[in-house]
Amino acid sequence: MTTESLVLNGSDGQVAGYPPAGGPIQSAITYEKIPTHIYADAKNASRAVAHEIAELIRSKQREGKMAVLGLATGSSPKTVYAELIRMHREEGLSFQNVISFNLDEYYPMEPNAVQSYWRFMREQLFDHVDIPAGNYYVPDGTVRPEEVAEFAKQYEAKIDAAGGLDFQLLGIGGNGHIGFNEPGSLINSHTRLMMLDNSTRAAASSDFGGLAKTPRKAITMGVASILSARRVVLMAWGERKSPVIQEALEGVVTEHNPASYLQTHPNALFVIDEAAASQLTRMKAPWLVDSVVWDNSMKKKAVTYLSLALNKPILKLTDRDYNDNGMSDLLALSGQAYDINIDVFNQLQHTITGWPGGKPNADDTNRPERAQPAHKRCLIFSPHPDDDIISMGGTFQRLVDQGHDVHVAYQTSGNIAVADDEALRFADFVVDFNTKFGIDSPEANRIFQDAATFLRDKKDSEVDTAEVRYVKGLIRMGEAKATCRFVGIPAENAHFLNMPFYETGTVAKKPIGEADVQIVMDLIEEIKPHQIYAAGDLADPHGTHKVCLDAVMESVRRLKGKDFMAECWVWLYRGAWAEWDIHEIEMAVPMSPDQVMKKRLGIFKHQSQKDGVVYQGTDSREFWQRAEERNRGTAALYNRLGLAEYEAMEGYVRWKY
Numbered sequence: 001m002t003t004e005s006l007v008l009n010g011s012d013g014q015v016a017g018y019p020p021a022g023g024p025i026q027s028a029i030t031y032e033k034i035p036t037h038i039y040a041d042a043k044n045a046s047r048a049v050a051h052e053i054a055e056l057i058r059s060k061q062r063e064g065k066m067a068v069l070g071l072a073t074g075s076s077p078k079t080v081y082a083e084l085i086r087m088h089r090e091e092g093l094s095f096q097n098v099i100s101f102n103l104d105e106y107y108p109m110e111p112n113a114v115q116s117y118w119r120f121m122r123e124q125l126f127d128h129v130d131i132p133a134g135n136y137y138v139p140d141g142t143v144r145p146e147e148v149a150e151f152a153k154q155y156e157a158k159i160d161a162a163g164g165l166d167f168q169l170l171g172i173g174g175n176g177h178i179g180f181n182e183p184g185s186l187i188n189s190h191t192r193l194m195m196l197d198n199s200t201r202a203a204a205s206s207d208f209g210g211l212a213k214t215p216r217k218a219i220t221m222g223v224a225s226i227l228s229a230r231r232v233v234l235m236a237w238g239e240r241k242s243p244v245i246q247e248a249l250e251g252v253v254t255e256h257n258p259a260s261y262l263q264t265h266p267n268a269l270f271v272i273d274e275a276a277a278s279q280l281t282r283m284k285a286p287w288l289v290d291s292v293v294w295d296n297s298m299k300k301k302a303v304t305y306l307s308l309a310l311n312k313p314i315l316k317l318t319d320r321d322y323n324d325n326g327m328s329d330l331l332a333l334s335g336q337a338y339d340i341n342i343d344v345f346n347q348l349q350h351t352i353t354g355w356p357g358g359k360p361n362a363d364d365t366n367r368p369e370r371a372q373p374a375h376k377r378c379l380i381f382s383p384h385p386d387d388d389i390i391s392m393g394g395t396f397q398r399l400v401d402q403g404h405d406v407h408v409a410y411q412t413s414g415n416i417a418v419a420d421d422e423a424l425r426f427a428d429f430v431v432d433f434n435t436k437f438g439i440d441s442p443e444a445n446r447i448f449q450d451a452a453t454f455l456r457d458k459k460d461s462e463v464d465t466a467e468v469r470y471v472k473g474l475i476r477m478g479e480a481k482a483t484c485r486f487v488g489i490p491a492e493n494a495h496f497l498n499m500p501f502y503e504t505g506t507v508a509k510k511p512i513g514e515a516d517v518q519i520v521m522d523l524i525e526e527i528k529p530h531q532i533y534a535a536g537d538l539a540d541p542h543g544t545h546k547v548c549l550d551a552v553m554e555s556v557r558r559l560k561g562k563d564f565m566a567e568c569w570v571w572l573y574r575g576a577w578a579e580w581d582i583h584e585i586e587m588a589v590p591m592s593p594d595q596v597m598k599k600r601l602g603i604f605k606h607q608s609q610k611d612g613v614v615y616q617g618t619d620s621r622e623f624w625q626r627a628e629e630r631n632r633g634t635a636a637l638y639n640r641l642g643l644a645e646y647e648a649m650e651g652y653v654r655w656k657y
């Protein structure tokens with residue numbers, strides 16, 4: 001256990017309230033074996049890391065010495081590098097006294113290839129600061145296989161000659177890798193050629209146009225090379241990293257999770273955001289770590305946790321259960337287990353409704369939605385063209401069946417997730433059709449012919465042309481329209497927003513802009529919804545879902561003063577990866593076995609996203625399988641807590657803006 005663990009709120013050094021709201025949680029003890037700083041979000045966390053690096057560079061400058069940095073690539077450090085560039089431009093931070101060594105490089109890899117880490121470093125940092133040209137090193141992905149061992153030795157010798165690493169920056173793979181030291185790497189490993197783990201390749205495959213084209217090897221600094229740094233800071237953002245972060249910090253030191261080796265380092269720090277911290281004991285069960293304020297939400301969290309941990313329905317929990325599991329103060333406050341149990345049970349019971357748009361003419365005192373107006377205008381925001389049906393298909397169908405005026409706003413075109421061959425098939429269809437029937441639209445023929453020509457000769461590193469993106473976008477639009485027909489909403493209720501931030505043709509997107517927000521705002525104003533549904537996905541803080549959510553939230557904040565907004569409730573659903581925690585769910589919409597099957601058929605309309613999709617990620621299940629397992633999982637949890645047993649459930653949290 002360590003004592004140096006804070007939840008920080010970033011720039012002002014304030015301690016973020018989790019829990020209690022706004023108050024300090026400077027835990028007396030933690031279950032983490034490495035000092036850990038948790039920030040509200042990746043931006044504030046990155047700023048803190050960048051400031052530590054800047055401080056090191058400056059202090060070395062004052063001593064007339066070089067600062068020797070070990071640097072990482074991947075999505076995590078991008079925001080750190082952006083802040084360093086800002087400090088260089090605005091605050092005169094100089095990199096003249098910096099020597100840097102990058103952790104790794106794919107093998108084989110040409111330095112100028114789009115995916116090379118050499119190129120990444122130049123684009124993300126080196127080209128924008130005044131580091132001398134010969135002062136930065138990235139493992140060379142072009143050395144011949146028989147020369148790699150010697151190259152690796154020389155790389156370490158160079159680090160030693162520079163005086164060793166003052167500071168090592170790290171990300172962490174979903175499997176616990178640091179650098180490309182995959183599970184199984186030994187604590188005494190040095191720089192070497194490494195076979196990449198399947199999960200690492202799957203995570204990288206979107207950069208390479210599919211798994212088959214993703215490299216199998218990389219040159220990486222070893223675990224011992226990393227541990228030899230005088231300071232090591234590991235960053236992790238987003239919920240997807242939370243299980244591996246929990247293991248690395250609270251588990252045993254093991255080669256199965258190479259990041260756990262950092263427990264042996266005398267000066268390591270984990271800097272993570274709240275989403276990446278969500279599986280830590282101090283977040284999941286803070287009453288086990290420190291005293292907490294037993295407000296309603298803490299009580300619900302603790303009781304559901306206790307019930308699931310003991311595998312006992314809530315109504316069967318006893319005084320003894322509370323006392324034995326660190327909740328005696330809650331028991332003392334409430335008097336007896338019976339009262340706490342009933343209270344939390346009822347709260348959970350009241351989240352369940354088959355009437356997501358409100359039940360007309362019913363007493364809605366204890367229902368999640370209002371009975372009035374009986375017929376609501378509902379606006380579902382779907383980041384990609386299939387998130388509506390994947391994440392909330394059961395609710396979507398109920399809203400339509402129960403007579404509400406349901407609209408769907410497809411926020412992005414989703415065009416990068418269509419395989420080239422699929423696009424070629426559609427382009428061929430149109431060209432052949434037009435040729436046969438002599439349809440005389442030179443512009444249409446040109447678009448499809450250009451797309452077909454480009455796709456036939458496309459090189460791996462090439463970015464799709466505007467024509468190809470258009471064809472791919474059209475394919476996904478057709479699939480979304482098919483789902484809407486299937487669920488039963490009129491064609492004019494499907495709105496395709498094509499938000500500009502998404503239209504880069506590559507996995508890397510532009511930051512959210514005014515134009516994106518304006519499009520979302522205009523639609524909300526036009527429809528004046530009583531209900532908005534949006535994807536409240538935090539699993540990937542760099543991902544499309546987060547940007548789409550930001551656009552909805554910003555629009556809602558700006559429109560807040562308008563009369564119609566007084567009646568507008570916002571419900572957040574979760575994307576394809578994770579469900580809300582059970583204690584967070586404020587509305588749970590059950591599904592019967594038939595409804596689950598119907599939802600599956602709705603998801604099937606998205607044919608381009610089936611059978612080996614372009615961006616499979618590390619989860620090999622198809623989207624309908626992920627959705628069903630998750631929805632069944634939520635129902636199973638309600639059942640285990642002692643509530644009614646349903647086939648499946650979709651969960652929502654209300655955003656009270």
Ligand code: F6R
Binds near residue numbers: 072178180
């Ligand atoms: C990158 C590296 C890797 C990444 C890790 C996390 O140089 O060595 O260990 O840090 O794969 O990647 P992101 O940050 O993209 O999640």
